[in-house]
Amino acid sequence: MIVDDFILRAALAGLMVALAAGPLGCFVVWRRMAYFGDATAHAAILGVALALAFSVSVFLGTLITALVMAAVVSTLAGRGWAMDTTLGVLAHSALALGLVAVSFLPGVRVDLTVYLFGDILTVSRNDLVVIGLGAAMVLGLMVWRWRFLLAATISEDLAQSAGVNPARERMVLVLALAITVAVALKVVGALLIAAMLIIPAAAARAYARSPELMAALAVTLGAAAVLAGLGLSLQFDTPAGPSIVAAASAFFVGSVGGAGIWRLVRRG
Amino acid sequence: MSAAPAVAARDAVARAEAEPLIRAEGVSVAYGKAQPVLSGIDFEIRPGEIVTVVGPNGSGKSTFLRAVLGMVGASAGRVWRAPKLRVGYVPQRLHLDPNLPLTVARFLRLLQPLPDAEVLSLLARVGVPGLEGRSMGTLSGGQFQRVLLAQALAGRPQILVLDEPTQGLDQSGIAAFYRLIEAVRREIGCAVLSVSHDLHVVMSASDRVICLNGHICCQGTPHVVSNAPEYRALFGLGTQGALALYQHNHDHNHEHGPGDDHLSDHGQSPTHSHEGGHDR
Numbered sequence: 129m130i131v132d133d134f135i136l137r138a139a140l141a142g143l144m145v146a147l148a149a150g151p152l153g154c155f156v157v158w159r160r161m162a163y164f165g166d167a168t169a170h171a172a173i174l175g176v177a178l179a180l181a182f183s184v185s186v187f188l189g190t191l192i193t194a195l196v197m198a199a200v201v202s203t204l205a206g207r208g209w210a211m212d213t214t215l216g217v218l219a220h221s222a223l224a225l226g227l228v229a230v231s232f233l234p235g236v237r238v239d240l241t242v243y244l245f246g247d248i249l250t251v252s253r254n255d256l257v258v259i260g261l262g263a264a265m266v267l268g269l270m271v272w273r274w275r276f277l278l279a280a281t282i283s284e285d286l287a288q289s290a291g292v293n294p295a296r297e298r299m300v301l302v303l304a305l306a307i308t309v310a311v312a313l314k315v316v317g318a319l320l321i322a323a324m325l326i327i328p329a330a331a332a333r334a335y336a337r338s339p340e341l342m343a344a345l346a347v348t349l350g351a352a353a354v355l356a357g358l359g360l361s362l363q364f365d366t367p368a369g370p371s372i373v374a375a376a377s378a379f380f381v382g383s384v385g386g387a388g389i390w391r392l393v394r395r396g
Numbered sequence: 397m398s399a400a401p402a403v404a405a406r407d408a409v410a411r412a413e414a415e416p417l418i419r420a421e422g423v424s425v426a427y428g429k430a431q432p433v434l435s436g437i438d439f440e441i442r443p444g445e446i447v448t449v450v451g452p453n454g455s456g457k458s459t460f461l462r463a464v465l466g467m468v469g470a471s472a473g474r475v476w477r478a479p480k481l482r483v484g485y486v487p488q489r490l491h492l493d494p495n496l497p498l499t500v501a502r503f504l505r506l507l508q509p510l511p512d513a514e515v516l517s518l519l520a521r522v523g524v525p526g527l528e529g530r531s532m533g534t535l536s537g538g539q540f541q542r543v544l545l546a547q548a549l550a551g552r553p554q555i556l557v558l559d560e561p562t563q564g565l566d567q568s569g570i571a572a573f574y575r576l577i578e579a580v581r582r583e584i585g586c587a588v589l590s591v592s593h594d595l596h597v598v599m600s601a602s603d604r605v606i607c608l609n610g611h612i613c614c615q616g617t618p619h620v621v622s623n624a625p626e627y628r629a630l631f632g633l634g635t636q637g638a639l640a641l642y643q644h645n646h647d648h649n650h651e652h653g654p655g656d657d658h659l660s661d662h663g664q665s666p667t668h669s670h671e672g673g674h675d676r
Binding site for chain 1: 462465467483484485487488490492493495496497498499502503506507547551557559
């Protein structure tokens, strides 16, 4: 069977994002950072506008705005602002501001859907290198800090009593999240990045007996969703990013349903 | 059980000669620009000592623990800890997200690797054998508390730190939990620093009680503190009731040797170890 180059590149890009998003997504779920992830991802559109305005790489622009967004949210939360309201205000403001800013750019006609929903089928070799490096960094961070991240997630007090600094581990997660947003923008787009973090992890939960197994399962399910979504997209000419997320959602429904049936069977 | 006076005296001397595990000098803690939560705290704890901090809500008990463990910085004064001090910490509460799959065995391995045999013996030691494969989310309150204790013991601590460890347990559960801590301490010889509301139980087991209300109001043996005017002013009549209850409980206690009269020797023997039941 002959596979076109662009499909191969798309699949590789998607798989690398799934590899990074699996373990990170588990922490997003465990620490209830879903909305935080969303806000960081939405800020990426503002990053795109700034990157185009100042002619720097989109990757760099989104990375920086994601980090700034995370820093602002953390600061405000630290000052006692209500978290969900703060996130809601910032996420949508950044998104709207980004969309408005892009329209002001002189001489640039940008197809925004590319950034909102991703454009995995046009991933270039250069993109692939950037995505690969970003994913490797995130995965590296997760593996390196895993023990400390897990301890700080389960109990900040307990972690602190053993010399783990919870604030530092939070920074690690924020950094990993910003990198993931920056690399996943091309793959699933700003609006659906959080889905790639949360849905595979949530689908893995029912079958995982340990945190490590849950992360591994999340990677597997994310990778399967990438391949299934791409296949769907090629077969029916549907947009690739949303197709990948739709496939992940189908896995989630299957996982929850399957777990329910399994419980019934076991109970006899 | 109750140590002979000579042994108790020898232990006390050995303790006094040992370097303290933690020493705080003139420590104050303030969050932001608000009034300090704690001020002018002088404190030390030596190997094997049992120290209990009591105080009303908002008196800075948890902050006290966090400050001496270095979890919050002191805005004044300094805290000194023995180099490489091994701390076993039992947090006040631990909320586990139901989406985080965690078996009891994996939880015990959270902060250090631990061989299977060690996991089994730790769980047996705290009175919940066979739970290693259970999910943390399915434990009862009492089991959960004991698993938290096992986790704290997993690192072979020199000092066990408990932040109101018996919240959510009923009276007999609380008594059983403190008896367990007493027994564990005798076995491994660690110091115990705890914060508590459960006055009538705590009083009996402590070498030293610190009465806290933003500053140290008074401290000393349980007997001295319970009679101190500062303590009575802080806790009022409720405490009198609790102490009466405690003494009453000893009327029908078991496991005492002949002539071992709690009511009379209670205050004079600071290292007196107490094993009797507190069930009512």
